[in-house]
Amino acid sequence: MEKLLQVNQLETQFTKDKEKLKILRGVSFHINKGEVLGLVGESGCGKSLTSLSIMKLFKGTSGEIAGGRIVFKGEDLTHRSEREMRKIRGKQMAMIFQEPMTSLNPVMKIGEQLLEPIRLHLDLNEKQAKEHVIYILKKVGIPRAEEIIYEFPHQLSGGMRQRIMIAMAMSCNPQLLIADEPTTALDVTIQAQILELMKQLQKEEGMSVLLITHDLGVVAEMCDRVAVMYAGRVVEEANVFDLFESPKHPYTKGLIGSVPKIGQRKDKLTSIKGNVPDPSNMPKGCKFAPRCNDAKAICFEEEPNATDLGNGRMCSCWMFEEGRENVYA
Amino acid sequence: MPETLLKINGLKKSFTLQGGMFAKKRSLKAVHEVSFSIDEGTTYSLVGESGCGKSTTGRLISRLLTPSHGEIWIDGEEVSQKKESQLKSIRKKVQMIFQDPYASLNPRMKVREIIAEPLVIHTKLSKLERNRLVNEILEVVGLTEHHADRYAHEFSGGQRQRIGIARALIMKPKLIIADEPVSALDVSIQSQILNLLKDLQTEFNLTYLFISHDLSVVEHISDSIGVMYLGTIVESGPKDVIFSNPQHPYTKALLSSVPVPDPRLRRERIVLQGDLPSPVNPPSGCRFHTRCPACMDICRTVEPEMKKVLADDHFAACHLVN
Numbered sequence: 041m042e043k044l045l046q047v048n049q050l051e052t053q054f055t056k057d058k059e060k061l062k063i064l065r066g067v068s069f070h071i072n073k074g075e076v077l078g079l080v081g082e083s084g085c086g087k088s089l090t091s092l093s094i095m096k097l098f099k100g101t102s103g104e105i106a107g108g109r110i111v112f113k114g115e116d117l118t119h120r121s122e123r124e125m126r127k128i129r130g131k132q133m134a135m136i137f138q139e140p141m142t143s144l145n146p147v148m149k150i151g152e153q154l155l156e157p158i159r160l161h162l163d164l165n166e167k168q169a170k171e172h173v174i175y176i177l178k179k180v181g182i183p184r185a186e187e188i189i190y191e192f193p194h195q196l197s198g199g200m201r202q203r204i205m206i207a208m209a210m211s212c213n214p215q216l217l218i219a220d221e222p223t224t225a226l227d228v229t230i231q232a233q234i235l236e237l238m239k240q241l242q243k244e245e246g247m248s249v250l251l252i253t254h255d256l257g258v259v260a261e262m263c264d265r266v267a268v269m270y271a272g273r274v275v276e277e278a279n280v281f282d283l284f285e286s287p288k289h290p291y292t293k294g295l296i297g298s299v300p301k302i303g304q305r306k307d308k309l310t311s312i313k314g315n316v317p318d319p320s321n322m323p324k325g326c327k328f329a330p331r332c333n334d335a336k337a338i339c340f341e342e343e344p345n346a347t348d349l350g351n352g353r354m355c356s357c358w359m360f361e362e363g364r365e366n367v368y369a
Numbered sequence: 370m371p372e373t374l375l376k377i378n379g380l381k382k383s384f385t386l387q388g389g390m391f392a393k394k395r396s397l398k399a400v401h402e403v404s405f406s407i408d409e410g411t412t413y414s415l416v417g418e419s420g421c422g423k424s425t426t427g428r429l430i431s432r433l434l435t436p437s438h439g440e441i442w443i444d445g446e447e448v449s450q451k452k453e454s455q456l457k458s459i460r461k462k463v464q465m466i467f468q469d470p471y472a473s474l475n476p477r478m479k480v481r482e483i484i485a486e487p488l489v490i491h492t493k494l495s496k497l498e499r500n501r502l503v504n505e506i507l508e509v510v511g512l513t514e515h516h517a518d519r520y521a522h523e524f525s526g527g528q529r530q531r532i533g534i535a536r537a538l539i540m541k542p543k544l545i546i547a548d549e550p551v552s553a554l555d556v557s558i559q560s561q562i563l564n565l566l567k568d569l570q571t572e573f574n575l576t577y578l579f580i581s582h583d584l585s586v587v588e589h590i591s592d593s594i595g596v597m598y599l600g601t602i603v604e605s606g607p608k609d610v611i612f613s614n615p616q617h618p619y620t621k622a623l624l625s626s627v628p629v630p631d632p633r634l635r636r637e638r639i640v641l642q643g644d645l646p647s648p649v650n651p652p653s654g655c656r657f658h659t660r661c662p663a664c665m666d667i668c669r670t671v672e673p674e675m676k677k678v679l680a681d682d683h684f685a686a687c688h689l690v691n
C-alpha cells in the first residue's frame with residue numbers, strides 16, 4: 041500500500057506569556073491512498089490541532105511546529121512557507137469543519153464562495169468555472185443548484201450548508217480530505233445523509249480521508265483504520281475491525297465500554313475515572329496512568345513508546361513494551 | 370401498581386413571531402399536541418431532532434413557560450395555568466438539570482452558594498444547617514466538601530454537571546427534568562454521569578423526564594420513550610417495544626440513522642430525504658409526510674391519531690398502524 045500522508049513524531053506548541061506549551065507531543069500515524077483513517081479522542085486530546093498542523097493553519101495564533109515531520113506524497117511539508125502551502129491547500133488537501141455556519145462567509149453568495157478555490161487552482165475560464173460549480177453542487181446532492189449559487193448561507197439549512205462545505209472541499213479534486221467533526225453539529229437523520237454522501241464520494245473519487253471525530257459510531261461506520269489519541273499522542277493504531285473487537289490500550293477499552301450501545305442491555309456503563317489531564321500540568325510518565333486501572337509503578341515514572349504488535353497495530357502501553365515481564369511481574 | 374407522578378394532557382404552546390413593524394404576526398407552534406404520563410420512580414424520555422419541541426415540553430412542565438392549552442398534573446395537582454406566586458410548592462417538587470454545564474452555573478457564585486440557593490428561597494434553615502446539607506449532597510454526587518468554596522470555572526465539564534445535579538437534588542424533589550444533561554460531555558465523562566443518575570434514582574426513588582436527541586443514551590436510561598416530531602409525539606411506549614418493534618416510519622428511520630459502534634454491523638440504512646420542515650408552516654395532514662418513505666394519499670390531508678399497537682402502552686400516530 042502506498043502511503044499518501046505520513047506524520048512522524050509531530051510536535052506543535054503554543055507560546056503564552058513567554059512560556060511554551062506543547063499540545064502535540066509526538067503524534068505519529070500514516071494514511072494510505074484511498075483509505076479513511078479515523079482520528080478519535082476526547083476534547084482537548086489534540087485531534088483538531090493535528091489537522092490544523094498538517095494544513096499549517098496557525099495564522100493569528102502563536103502555534104508552531106516544534107518538531108517531527110509531515111510527509112505528503114513523498115514531499116516534506118514541515119518547513120514549507122505560507123506561500124507554498126497556499127498552492128497545496130484546497131487543491132491537494134482540503135478541509136471540512138464542524139460548524140458549517142461559521143465556516144461559510146455570511147455576506148458572500150454561495151456561488152462566489154465556491155468559485156474562490158476554483159479560480160485559484162484550476163485553469164478554467166469564467167463560464168467553465170461556473171459550470172464546474174453547478175456540476176459539483178449537483179454531485180453533493182443540492183437540489184436547484186442553478187438557483188442556490190445566487191443565495192446566501194443563512195437561507196440554507198444546516199445539512200445543506202455542510203453539503204456546500206463538502207462541495208467546496210471537493211471542487212479541485214483533492215487527494216486528501218480532512219473532515220473535522222463533519223457531522224457533530226447535525227441531527228441524526230441529517231448526519232446519516234451526510235455520512236452516506238461522504239462514503240459515496242470517497243469511493244467514486246478514490247481519495248483518502250482523515251476523519252476526526254469523537255463519535256465511535258461514526259468511526260465504526262466510516263473508517264478503514266483508526267488512530268486513538270490521548271493527551272497529545274496517538275496511543276493506539278489499528279484497523280477498524282481489530283480495534284473494536286480487541287482493543288489493546290486501556291484507554292481505548294474504556295472509551296469503547298463507555299458508549300451505550302443500542303440493543304445491548306447493561307445496567308452500568310464502564311466509565312473511565314477522573315478527567316483528561318490539563319496540558320499545562322501533565323502527569324509524569326504515561327499520561328493515562330492516573331485514570332488507568334492497570335497502572336503499575338513504572339507507568340507513573342516513564343512514558344511508554346509505541347510498540348508494533350504486528351498486522352499494522354501499534355500500541356503505546358507498558359503492557360506491550362518489551363521486557364514487560366519485569367514490569368508486570 | 371406504581372402511582373402516576375406526572376400526567377400531561379393535550380399540551381400546546383405557540384410563540385408569536387414578529388418580523389418587523391409592519392410584518393404580519395405569525396405563530397410558531399412549538400408544541401402542537403403532547404400527552405403522556407410518568408409513574409413514580411421511572412424514567413420517561415422524549416427523543417427527537419432539534420426543533421421538535423422536546424425542550425419546550427420540558428420547560429412547560431417545570432412551568433418556566435406557560436402552556437397555551439392543556440393540562441399538567443404533578444403529584445395530583447393541576448398546575449398548567451397557576452400564577453408564579455402559587456408555584457412555590459411545585460418548584461420544590463420539580464427541578465431541572467440543563468444541557469450546558471458552563472452556561473447554567475453562575476460564574477460569580479461559589480459552588481456552596483449555587484447549591485444552597487434553593488434552600489435560601491424555600492426553607493428557613495440557618496446557614497449552618499444549609500452548609501451541612503450542601504456537604505451531604507456534594508458527597509452524594511461524588512464531590513467533596515473541599516469543592517464547595519471554589520467557583521464554577523475551576524471545574525471540568527463533568528464536575529460542573531455534578532454540581533448542577535447537586536443543586537437539583539438539594540430540595541429532595543420528586544421529579545427531575547433533565548434536558549440533554551450529557552450531550553455536552555465527552556463519552557468517558559458521559560458514562561460517569563449516566564451511571565450517577567441511575568444510582569441516584571434508586572437511592573432517592575426519583576422520577577426522571579429525560580430529554581435527549583441521542584437514542585443510545587435514551588435506551589440506556591429510560592423505562593418508557595416518547596418520540597417527537599415537529600411538536601407532536603408520534604410514537605410512545607415501553608423502551609423494549611420501541612427499540613425492538615418500532616411502528617412509526619419516523620421512529621424506524623431515526624433508529625436506523627444512529628451509527629452503531631461496531632464495524633461488523635455496517636448496514637443499509639433508511640436515509641430520510643430532505644430537512645425538518647419549519648414549525649411556522651408545518652405540512653398538512655401527517656406532519657411527517659414530506660419525508661416519509663411510505664407516504665400515502667391520506668397522509669397528505671388527514672392528521673393521524675394515536676392508535677394502540679399490539680402491546681400494552683404502545684401507541685403510534687400513523688395511518689399504517691391498524
